[in-house]
Amino acid sequence: MTRTEDRTPLTSAPRWIIAVTGAYLCLGAFALYVWAHASSGFSVRAAPGGGEALSVIGMAAAQAWFCVLALRAFEAGAPLRRAWLLIMLSAAIHVAGGLLSQAASLPSSLALGSADQIRRTGLLLSGPAQMALLAAGLLVALRILWKLGFWVRPNATGWAVAGVLVLFTLTRFAATAAGQLTADTAISLVRSLLLCVLSLEALFLWLSAARMGKGPIAKCWRAFAIGIFVIGFGEAALWATGSYVQGWLVAALEWYVWFPAVAIFALAPAHTVAAVRRATGRASTSPSRLPVSAFPRTASAN
Amino acid sequence: MHPRTATLVSFSDAELNPARGRRIARHLQQCPNCQAALERISQEKRSLSALAGPDRPAIDTQRGLAGVLAGMARWREAPAPELRSRARAQIEIYLGCGAASLMESPDIRADELLAKTLELISTFLGQEAAEAVTGEILRGLDCAALTAEVLP
Numbered sequence: 001m002t003r004t005e006d007r008t009p010l011t012s013a014p015r016w017i018i019a020v021t022g023a024y025l026c027l028g029a030f031a032l033y034v035w036a037h038a039s040s041g042f043s044v045r046a047a048p049g050g051g052e053a054l055s056v057i058g059m060a061a062a063q064a065w066f067c068v069l070a071l072r073a074f075e076a077g078a079p080l081r082r083a084w085l086l087i088m089l090s091a092a093i094h095v096a097g098g099l100l101s102q103a104a105s106l107p108s109s110l111a112l113g114s115a116d117q118i119r120r121t122g123l124l125l126s127g128p129a130q131m132a133l134l135a136a137g138l139l140v141a142l143r144i145l146w147k148l149g150f151w152v153r154p155n156a157t158g159w160a161v162a163g164v165l166v167l168f169t170l171t172r173f174a175a176t177a178a179g180q181l182t183a184d185t186a187i188s189l190v191r192s193l194l195l196c197v198l199s200l201e202a203l204f205l206w207l208s209a210a211r212m213g214k215g216p217i218a219k220c221w222r223a224f225a226i227g228i229f230v231i232g233f234g235e236a237a238l239w240a241t242g243s244y245v246q247g248w249l250v251a252a253l254e255w256y257v258w259f260p261a262v263a264i265f266a267l268a269p270a271h272t273v274a275a276v277r278r279a280t281g282r283a284s285t286s287p288s289r290l291p292v293s294a295f296p297r298t299a300s301a302n
Numbered sequence: 303m304h305p306r307t308a309t310l311v312s313f314s315d316a317e318l319n320p321a322r323g324r325r326i327a328r329h330l331q332q333c334p335n336c337q338a339a340l341e342r343i344s345q346e347k348r349s350l351s352a353l354a355g356p357d358r359p360a361i362d363t364q365r366g367l368a369g370v371l372a373g374m375a376r377w378r379e380a381p382a383p384e385l386r387s388r389a390r391a392q393i394e395i396y397l398g399c400g401a402a403s404l405m406e407s408p409d410i411r412a413d414e415l416l417a418k419t420l421e422l423i424s425t426f427l428g429q430e431a432a433e434a435v436t437g438e439i440l441r442g443l444d445c446a447a448l449t450a451e452v453l454p
Contacts, residue, residue: 073428080425144425149404213398217426272427275396279423279431279438 011277013066013270014219021263024055028256057098059262064091066269073276079144084269086137090130091265097126123187131194138201138224145208145221152207162203165232169196172239195228195235202228216275220268227264230257305329310340385412388439389419396423396435 009016067088074081100122104115145151154162172192176185206225212218234257305313305326312318313326330336389412393402405418416439424432 073431075429078425078428148422148425150401211400211404213394213400213402215394215396215398215401217396218398218401276427276431279396279427280434 010069011274011281013274014216014267017062017263017267017270021260024259024263025256053259054102056258056262057095057102059259059266060091060094060098063262063266063269064088064095066266066273067091070269070272070276073272080141083137083140083144086133086140087269090133090137093125093133094130094262097122097124097130100125120183120187123184127187128190128194131191131198135194135197135201138198138205141221142201142204142208145205150208150211152204152211154203154207158203158207162200165196165199165203168236169193192235195232198228199232202226202232216271216278220271220275223264223268223271227261227268230261230264234258234261304333304336307339307343310336311343314340314343383412385439386415389415392435392439393419393422396427 067084071081071084071088074084100118102122104119104122142151169192173189176189176192179185202225205221206229209218209222209225212221237257309318309326313323316323318326330340386406390402390406393405401422405422406415410418416436419439420432420436423435
């Protein structure tokens with residue numbers, strides 16, 4: 001069987017995302033090197049008010065766009081369409097929240113309301129709201145994977161990892177709840193709970209994708225799992241150092257954790273879009289094309 | 303005494319010698335069972351002629367109905383291993399080797415594997431991609447034979 005691959009930009013989108021992320025990280029390493037040798041000359045500042053960097057927002061926008069493209073491949077009522085819709089909404093809300101956080105730092109934002117309110121709305125959208133939608137989308141996907149027979153019962157190591165995740169969340173929750181409960185800490189608490197749910201989903205996604213193999217569909221769902229693990233690592237690192245106030249650490253983590261995590265999230269729909277383009281770019285002129293409805297369905301994923 | 307099926311096949315192909323042919327014709331005028339058997343043979347031959355293609359293995363009509371059935375079995379089976387390997391290849395391309403091994407149980411028929419492949423592709427990549435992959439799998443295969451085999 002000869003394969004004539006369609007080399008449109010969309011089929012090579014995953015490679016572009018990896019290349020951009022690699023270049024971004026190299027640039028970050030170079031900036032860190034320069035800063036380490038000339039730290040007295042200038043200071044590194046985090047994005048104001050905990051807002052996300054424009055690069056992270058830009059990558060989230062790319063993720064939303066790839067999700068829209070992936071969504072278009074599915075007809076109304078298709079089982080996975082709902083999952084992609086929720087994931088697309090989560091990416092779109094991430095972008096909206098990030099932009100609001102950025103807008104809060106602008107002097108003109110006072111016309112829209114208090115800068116603190118705008119910033120908090122932004123954090124709420126790009127934090128708990130985005131995570132809740134992502135968790136819902138991945139839950140739909142996990143249900144489909146289970147119905148198609150890709151569900152894997154975790155082994156002892158898997159359950160141990162799940163236990164550590166839950167324990168970490170509870171510890172963090174207890175530590176945060178013990179202090180004064182403000183709007184920011186409430187957002188942080190909800191965020192940590194959702195991250196725990198996402199981490200458990202990521203564990204099952206990882207195992208299911210590992211059972212599939214190394215095709216683009218498996219890579220897509222594995223990418224979501226890796227992205228969540230990276231975010232979990234970043235959150236754990238921030239919490240462990242207990243320094244949300246140290247600007248340089250937040251900036252470094254944002255550079256090395258949030259951007260790669262969002263890039264990995266963008267990679268997931270990019271893999272699906274590339275696979276769809278690859279499939280529809282090949283064999284479309286085959287004379288022996290039969291509709292799928294001509295074949296009996298063995299099981300339903302609905 | 304009723305003629306054997308192979309004799310009826312030869313009769314329908316006008317391959318018997320004239321004396322024996324006349325005897326069979328006389329018997330057929332009196333025997334409704336043999337008339338029905340001859341009708342069945344004619345129908346099978348018509349359906350085979352309708353499905354005949356240039357790449358299909360030749361049917362050995364010289365050996366009577368057994369030859370017809372053997373020929374029929376040959377062309378029905380011929381695309382199945384190819385179909386199976388192509389369906390497996392598509393699962394490996396889009397999902398991976400693990401998924402292909404999971405789907406291809408030892409007792410699964412080729413058309414069932416094809417249906418599973420299309421279900422997977424349709425679920426994960428959408429209907430249009432599934433239709434394109436169908437085309438890729440069936441390209442160059444004997445679609446008429448496969449359709450007759452797959453559809454009840």
